[in-house]
Amino acid sequence: MLDDxxxxxxxxxxxxxxxTAQPVGSGAVVATSDVRVSSATVRNEMAVLEADGYLIQxxxxxxxxxTEKGYRFFVDSLKGRGSLDLSQSQQVRSFFARAHGELxxxxxxxxxxxxxxxxxxxxxxxxxxxxxxxxxxxxVPLTSTVTMIxxxxxxxxxxxxxxxxxxxxxxxxAAVTALLSxxxxxxxxxxxxxxxxxxxxxxxxxxxxxxxxxxxxxxxxHAALYVxxxxxxxxxxxxxxxxxxxxxxxxxxxxxxxxxQDVLDRGLTVAIGxxxxxxxxxxxxxxxxxxxxxxxxxxxxxxxxxxxMNYSEALAAVxxxxxxxxxxxxxx
Amino acid sequence: MLDDxxxxxxxxxxxxxxxTAQPVGSGAVVATSDVRVSSATVRNEMAVLEADGYLIQxxxxxxxxxTEKGYRFFVDSLKGRGSLDLSQSQQVRSFFARAHGELxxxxxxxxxxxxxxxxxxxxxxxxxxxxxxxxxxxxVPLTSTVTMIxxxxxxxxxxxxxxxxxxxxxxxxAAVTALLSxxxxxxxxxxxxxxxxxxxxxxxxxxxxxxxxxxxxxxxxHAALYVxxxxxxxxxxxxxxxxxxxxxxxxxxxxxxxxxQDVLDRGLTVAIGxxxxxxxxxxxxxxxxxxxxxxxxxxxxxxxxxxxMNYSEALAAVxxxxxxxxxxxxxx
DNA sequence: CCTGGCACTCGATGATACCGACTGCTAACG
DNA sequence: CGTTAGCAGTCGGTATCATCGAGTGCCAGG
Numbered sequence: 001m002l003d004d005x006x007x008x009x010x011x012x013x014x015x016x017x018x019x020t021a022q023p024v025g026s027g028a029v030v031a032t033s034d035v036r037v038s039s040a041t042v043r044n045e046m047a048v049l050e051a052d053g054y055l056i057q058x059x060x061x062x063x064x065x066x067t068e069k070g071y072r073f074f075v076d077s078l079k080g081r082g083s084l085d086l087s088q089s090q091q092v093r094s095f096f097a098r099a100h101g102e103l104x105x106x107x108x109x110x111x112x113x114x115x116x117x118x119x120x121x122x123x124x125x126x127x128x129x130x131x132x133x134x135x136x137x138x139x140v141p142l143t144s145t146v147t148m149i150x151x152x153x154x155x156x157x158x159x160x161x162x163x164x165x166x167x168x169x170x171x172x173x174a175a176v177t178a179l180l181s182x183x184x185x186x187x188x189x190x191x192x193x194x195x196x197x198x199x200x201x202x203x204x205x206x207x208x209x210x211x212x213x214x215x216x217x218x219x220x221x222h223a224a225l226y227v228x229x230x231x232x233x234x235x236x237x238x239x240x241x242x243x244x245x246x247x248x249x250x251x252x253x254x255x256x257x258x259x260x261q262d263v264l265d266r267g268l269t270v271a272i273g274x275x276x277x278x279x280x281x282x283x284x285x286x287x288x289x290x291x292x293x294x295x296x297x298x299x300x301x302x303x304x305x306x307x308x309m310n311y312s313e314a315l316a317a318v319x320x321x322x323x324x325x326x327x328x329x330x331x332x
Numbered sequence: 333m334l335d336d337x338x339x340x341x342x343x344x345x346x347x348x349x350x351x352t353a354q355p356v357g358s359g360a361v362v363a364t365s366d367v368r369v370s371s372a373t374v375r376n377e378m379a380v381l382e383a384d385g386y387l388i389q390x391x392x393x394x395x396x397x398x399t400e401k402g403y404r405f406f407v408d409s410l411k412g413r414g415s416l417d418l419s420q421s422q423q424v425r426s427f428f429a430r431a432h433g434e435l436x437x438x439x440x441x442x443x444x445x446x447x448x449x450x451x452x453x454x455x456x457x458x459x460x461x462x463x464x465x466x467x468x469x470x471x472v473p474l475t476s477t478v479t480m481i482x483x484x485x486x487x488x489x490x491x492x493x494x495x496x497x498x499x500x501x502x503x504x505x506a507a508v509t510a511l512l513s514x515x516x517x518x519x520x521x522x523x524x525x526x527x528x529x530x531x532x533x534x535x536x537x538x539x540x541x542x543x544x545x546x547x548x549x550x551x552x553x554h555a556a557l558y559v560x561x562x563x564x565x566x567x568x569x570x571x572x573x574x575x576x577x578x579x580x581x582x583x584x585x586x587x588x589x590x591x592x593q594d595v596l597d598r599g600l601t602v603a604i605g606x607x608x609x610x611x612x613x614x615x616x617x618x619x620x621x622x623x624x625x626x627x628x629x630x631x632x633x634x635x636x637x638x639x640x641m642n643y644s645e646a647l648a649a650v651x652x653x654x655x656x657x658x659x660x661x662x663x664x
Numbered sequence: 665c666c667t668g669g670c671a672c673t674c675g676a677t678g679a680t681a682c683c684g685a686c687t688g689c690t691a692a693c694g
Numbered sequence: 695c696g697t698t699a700g701c702a703g704t705c706g707g708t709a710t711c712a713t714c715g716a717g718t719g720c721c722a723g724g
Contacts, residue, residue, distance in 0.1 A: 025717050038667050043718065061673045061717050100493045102480065137474040140382075140484045148434065150482055150490060152472045158482060160490050162434045230562065231583060234576035243575060244566035251563060331475075357686050370698050375687065392685050393705045666724085673718075680710085687704075693697080 007077065008035050009045050010054055014066045014074040019307045023063030032321040049122030068273040068307070075270045075311050088117045089320060095139050096324045103156035103329070107226050110301070110325055115229025118317050120158070120236075120305040121250065128157070128219060131296050133188050137180045139173045139211065147173065149180075149211050151218070153189055155293060155329075161214040168203050169240065175204045176211060179275075189219050225253045236306040237283065245280035250304075260300050263288055270316065273307050283307055287314040289322040293329045301325065334381075337408065340367050341377050342386055346398045346406040350640045355395030390417045392487045395538070400605040400639070403617070405604050407643050414648030420449045421652060428656045434487035435661070439558050442657055447561025450649050452568075452637040453582065456558040457592050460489070460551060463628050465520050469512045471543065479505065481512075481543050483550070485521055487625060487661075491554065493546040500535050507536045508543060521551050548568050557585045568638040569615065577612035582636075592632050595620055601647065615639055621644040621654040633657065 002010065012033030016024045026039040026046060035042065046064055054073060055064040066074065084092075095113050099106060107124050114122035132155040140148045144167045151159040183196055192215070196208050207330045233246050259278055263271045263286060271277075271286045287309075288302040301322050303314045318329055334342065344365030348356045358371040358378060367374065378396055381387045386405060387396040398406065421579045427445050431438060439456050447454035464487040476499040483491040504627075515528055524547070528540050565578050581587055591610055595603045595618060603618045605608075619641075620634040633654050635646045 023717090025580060027717075039717095040667050040669090040719095041665085043720095044666090047719080057718085060719095061675070061715090063717065100496075102492055103494070135474065136467065136470065136482070138470055138482075140468040142467065142484075142486060142488050148484060148488060148490075150468070150484060152474075152480060156474050156480060156494075158480075158490060158492050160434055160436070164432075166408060174570075228583065231576050231579035232680060234566075234572045234579055238572065240566045240570065240572065241576065243572065244563050245567055247563035247579075251560065289605075291582075355686090359686080370701090371686095372688095373696085376697090379688075389687085391705060392688095393684090393703085395686065401705050667724090669721090671718100671720090673716105675714105675716095677702105677712105677714080681708105682710100683706105683708080684722085685704105685706095687702100689701090689703100690699105692699085694695105 002049075002054075002073070005035055005037070006045050006049060007031055008090075008273065009068075010070060010232050011074055011077060013046070013049075013055060013064055013214065014070055017066055018310055021308060023058055023065050025063035028063065041198070066308075068275065071272045071307055072275075073309075075272065078312055078315075079269075082312045082319065084117075084313060084316045084320065087198055088313075088317065090259055092317075092320055092324060093115050096328050099328050104158075104224075106325075106329070107224075107299075108228075110321065111226040111228040114301060114303065114317060114321050115232065118303055118305075118310070118314055119229075120232050120303045120309060121227065121229045122229075123250075123256060123260065123302045123304060124299060125257050125302075126157070126224045126299040127261075127297070128153075128189060129224045130189070131188055132157075133186055134184045137184050137215070139177045139180075139207075139302075141170075141173055147207075147211075149214055149218075151184075151215055155298065157224075159215065159218040161218040163207075163210045163214045165207055165210065168207060172201070172203045172207060175199070175201065176208045179204065179209060180215075192216055192219065202270075223257050224255055227236070227256075232305070236309075242283055246284060246304075249278060249280055258290055259286070260302055264290060264300055269318075270311065285309055285311070287311065287318050289318040291322040291326040291329075293326055298326070298329065334386075334405070335382075337367055337369070337380060338377050339405075340365055341374055342381055342398075342402060343406055343409060345378070345381075345387060345396055346402055349398055350642055354638060355390055355397050355521065357395035360395065389550055398640075400607070403425060403604045403639055403643075404607075407604065407647075410647075413647075414644045414651065416449075416648045416652065420594060420645075420649065422658060423449050424649075424652055428660050432658055433651050436556075438657075438661070439556075439631075441561040442653065443558040446633060446635065446649060446653050448563065450635055450642075450646055451561075452635045452639075452641060452646065453559065453561045455560075455582075455592065455634045455636060456631060457589050457634075458489070458556045458558070458631040459593075459629070460485075460521060460554045463520055464489075464520070465518055466516045469509070469516050469547070471509045471512075471539075471542055473502075473505055479539075479543075481546055481550075483516075483547055487630065489556075491547065491550040491604070493550040495539075495542045495546045497539055497542065500539060504533070504535045504539060507531070508540045508605075511536065511540050512543060512547075516547070517590075524551065528619050554585040555589050557589055559588075564637070569597065574615055578616060578636075581610060581612055591618070592620055592634055596622060596632055601650075602643065617641055617643070619643065623654040623658040623661075624660055630661065 012029045013024045015215045026042040029042050030039050054070040064324050111122045111124045132153045135154050136152040138150050145164055146162050147165050148162045198205050206251055234243055237243050273282050285307045286304050288300050290297055344361045345356045358374040361374050386402040436598045441486050443454045443456045464485045467486050468484040470482050474480050478494050479497050530537050566575055569575050585652055605614050617639045618636050620632050622629055622632045
């Protein structure tokens, strides 16, 4: 599509724009890229790139700014070649060397790490691992009418739905716990039984059915979202309206989770501007990478930044952290 | 301290400034307050108020803007008289009528409600209720070396610390679960036993001791923070720097939690600007109210906004929501 | 095809003037 | 003596205008 020289020029424009956030002129391209031609030639090429939709001019006498198409070309051309500087990868390494403990905390720290080293907003979506098993299930009465079911999966996720029960005694609770334990513990969460065999005790059967239903619900919704570094958004954009819009999106967990799953489903690792499909994120780009625990997809980590974010660094960071996170979680 | 007229004028200035975010001139005071004097008289009074530190002039030919001292006087003068409009209190009522379910979700929705009806950033700090009891404790092995302890308190909080154990069999896990259950269930979290009696089985004793220590740690830190509506900060301030600073603070859970506890300890319900003791919050005000579950302090809800926030509304909202939340949680 | 040169465009910057909101002061008034 | 009308003065905000310069498109010559 683009010959070598156009491609070099385009990459140089994007690179430079990412660094300076200022429109890039032909002179700057000659100074920073490896093309050995005059600025006049670059001007001619840039006019073509503009006609092809890779660049635009904010106004006649300004330099060029990349369009989404321009960013897309840039990102595609650097796939796989991202790199982190030493201190960053050092930080990641030492973090995962020290990392331990419970899943929730682990993800919370990971999202903080990712945000800190890249100066962007980081997100982690933890999905219900399809193949994880139920490790434990227990009914805990909280009040006379409310009982909490505590269910732990092998991936370390704790579910805690509540059900309303007309007060039954401790024996019933214990019986239901035993019944559920027998039939659920050890089974994969995706192959949850539809119903439980009757026990002859009506109270036990009623409570057990309600509990099973609550467990099913809880296992289905469960996709937890962790966000960190939203404050970086205030540095990335100049107008408060943009910041407000982006923060609003970030607070809608459902939107973010489905956005990320959608991006992943489309086989992308980077979604630029309107590619996200979320209108207020027009000025943003999202870089994602799934992580795997024991060979199974377990969640996704991502970085959200302005379209002029440092893609090379973001891709490398996301790739490294997802790999390390998966490995650490697999080790348990 | 201030005579009736000065106080009326000062209140009018603050009220007006809260509404318009513009410096308030003597003319505007005459138009909006109930003082029946000329603007010249108001000017004289305002000069005195400025000398006394209640107001400042951004520049010579502008109206007056309240100082922190001015806001403080205003807030003190309306204590207890806050009011919500009908649709807002209606929303609160219908929310709590429908509200049910598990504590974590409950608090998450509450903080969202509070943020929505007031158009400010809302926070909820859930503290470990001192008198809540341990309802259940169980060891759940996740991997061969990591075991999770799931502990549920009567307030519905689930603690889930992990410990590392050199692989012991299921019998040991079961024995430790039984041991801990016997000695912990039913005791208040603040009167946790120091040690457990020996059982003669060395593995059981070792694991039990580790588990007890982990439980103690987890029970001690536990103050969860919920934040919603941070996007409103982008509407409250005009400069991105301010927004960034405030968002940064909001992401530091520890700072926010101790800020709120500190404000409460000082017996305040409103902390204005530097009264918060957190430098980047100089332009913010915090309105807080504790909530009680079964007569015991269980946490705090708060609203964070610019110093020119609507205090009357905020005080009323925080008071109403904390009362309702406490009542709903007490019912279970 | 490339390039030096050149006229041109247009945002950014800065100077200048003007408007208007608001003040402080003073003198008059009840 | 407190209050008020009137008035001169202050100063930020806005509009106007000229200037500057970065960057462009185009053309003619290599």
